[in-house]
Amino acid sequence: MSATHANAAGMGGMRAAGDLVARMQMTRGMRLPAAKRYVAEKLRVSPSDLSDPVVMHDVRGALGLGRICYGGAALYPDQPSAMEAKFRIAGLLDVPVNCVDRFRANAGL
Amino acid sequence: MTTEQRIPTRLGDGSLLTLTRSEMRADVEAGVEAAVKRSHVPPLKADEMDHLLEICASRARFSSVDIGSEVVLSIDGTGGQLVAGRQGDLLTFEQYLGADIVELYHMDYSYKAVKTVLPFERQTLKNAQQALTVPVQYGAMPDLGRYSRPDGPIANWSELLPLGRVAEARAAQEEAAEMAAHDITFVAEGVWDAGADAVDLDTSGAAGDADLLAALVAAREIRDRCPGIGIEIGMASEMVLGMHGELEWHGVRLAGLWPHQQVKLAAEAGATVFGPAVNVNSTKSLPWNLARTLTLVKPCCEESTIPIHMNVGMGVGGVPMAVRAPVDAVSRAARACVDILRVDGL
Numbered sequence: 001m002s003a004t005h006a007n008a009a010g011m012g013g014m015r016a017a018g019d020l021v022a023r024m025q026m027t028r029g030m031r032l033p034a035a036k037r038y039v040a041e042k043l044r045v046s047p048s049d050l051s052d053p054v055v056m057h058d059v060r061g062a063l064g065l066g067r068i069c070y071g072g073a074a075l076y077p078d079q080p081s082a083m084e085a086k087f088r089i090a091g092l093l094d095v096p097v098n099c100v101d102r103f104r105a106n107a108g109l
Numbered sequence: 110m111t112t113e114q115r116i117p118t119r120l121g122d123g124s125l126l127t128l129t130r131s132e133m134r135a136d137v138e139a140g141v142e143a144a145v146k147r148s149h150v151p152p153l154k155a156d157e158m159d160h161l162l163e164i165c166a167s168r169a170r171f172s173s174v175d176i177g178s179e180v181v182l183s184i185d186g187t188g189g190q191l192v193a194g195r196q197g198d199l200l201t202f203e204q205y206l207g208a209d210i211v212e213l214y215h216m217d218y219s220y221k222a223v224k225t226v227l228p229f230e231r232q233t234l235k236n237a238q239q240a241l242t243v244p245v246q247y248g249a250m251p252d253l254g255r256y257s258r259p260d261g262p263i264a265n266w267s268e269l270l271p272l273g274r275v276a277e278a279r280a281a282q283e284e285a286a287e288m289a290a291h292d293i294t295f296v297a298e299g300v301w302d303a304g305a306d307a308v309d310l311d312t313s314g315a316a317g318d319a320d321l322l323a324a325l326v327a328a329r330e331i332r333d334r335c336p337g338i339g340i341e342i343g344m345a346s347e348m349v350l351g352m353h354g355e356l357e358w359h360g361v362r363l364a365g366l367w368p369h370q371q372v373k374l375a376a377e378a379g380a381t382v383f384g385p386a387v388n389v390n391s392t393k394s395l396p397w398n399l400a401r402t403l404t405l406v407k408p409c410c411e412e413s414t415i416p417i418h419m420n421v422g423m424g425v426g427g428v429p430m431a432v433r434a435p436v437d438a439v440s441r442a443a444r445a446c447v448d449i450l451r452v453d454g455l
Contacts, residue, residue: 001428002182002187005182005440005443005455006206007171008172008440009179009180009446010180010182012209013182014204014243018209018243019210019244022243022244022454023306025454026246026306026381027381029381029415031415031416031453032451032453035453048176048177065242098305098337099235099238099245099304103304
């Protein structure tokens with residue numbers, strides 16, 4: 001079921017920029033066109049680029065927003081991932097990310 | 110006898126049937142009419158019905174939205190928890206399925222039950238947040254029935270109502286709603302303190318108007334206590350059942366509310382995402398069910414100020430009531446919701 005929805009209509013999450021648009025919906029209550037416009041402006045791409053995995057692979061890599069790892073050909077041990085990437089996402093989107101704030105406080109940063 | 114070609118489609122129970130294009134058009138019109146008659150919403154426009162017919166009348170196994178029209182997937186209750194474990198499920202959905210949001214949940218999926226294992230849930234959520242990049246929300250149901258005997262401490266209103274003890278049944282539901290709102294808030298605050306991005310109050314209203322009241326009261330309280338948290342209120346059915354009948358939220362009677370009326374209360378209570386649900390009639394065709402679903406939810410999408418993530422799981426939103434929902438029907442439901450409703454997510 002989830003795989004079908006993902007293929008039929010999903011933005012692709014980390015494969016593209018669906019997670020970033022989702023953050024604006026969840027945190028700011030932005031409707032989809034506004035959320036896409038907001039993220040696209042921050043990333044300096046067009047709204048339609050946000051669901052293009054080829055464009056976003058490079059953008060995510062350049063901005064350190066985390067990329068999907070697989071096989072031997074797409075591993076990025078020296079790039080930001082998970083919590084590290086979320087620090088950058090919070091800064092880039094100018095949106096508070098709860099676990100980032102707590103990590104910062106708990107680590108004494 | 111018609112010479113029209115027969116096209117494969119589905120019944121609401123998932124079984125395959127074939128209809129002619131004319132039969133499909135008749136089913137679309139009948140589905141729209143059923144929604145209009147029941148909820149007094151405007152019918153779909155002619156071009157919207159035509160487009161729905163095009164989606165349904167294709168012989169292709171799979172249907173999808175246009176490139177560039179993709180929407181956010183919140184994936185309530187992420188993963189099956191049997192193969193990879195809970196964190197493994199979330200990672201799998203992030204890394205392999207391209208989920209935009211993932212949801213950690215306890216198999217019991219009830220806030221009342223979760224309250225008893227909250228420390229474990231909080232630690233699991235914290236660990237997941239260290240490993241994932243996509244937003245992680247925590248989800249469960251208000252599940253009001255759990256507060257009535259024999260599962261809970263309160264008199265069972267479903268037993269009292271048939272006996273005509275209406276006042277007692279109402280009082281029991283009011284007491285249960287108070288307890289449920291407290292438990293939901295308690296869990297939400299706990300997972301927020303552990304790093305959750307959002308909470309999902311899923312299948313709100315499943316036990317009727319008191320169930321929805323518990324969700325709204327809790328959402329308001331959560332918004333006040335955790336200002337930055339995302340709150341998704343997902344519904345259980347298209348219309349709020351009046352099991353109590355007199356409950357109100359800020360002067361609005363809850364019984365009998367339709368999606369476009371529910372969403373306004375959800376937004377007012379502090380929700381940032383609303384998930385309308387429309388039940389499937391398992392004896393009607395996919396075109397009929399989709400037409401009815403879209404007609405009922407269209408005003409909700411047009412009038413909402415917050416994102417709409419349509420519920421398109423088993424037995425809702427046009428998706429057949431089948432454990433193994435067929436790809437052809439699920440993909441058509443997803444596409445129809447995006448193309449015609451302009452939903453913000455699924």
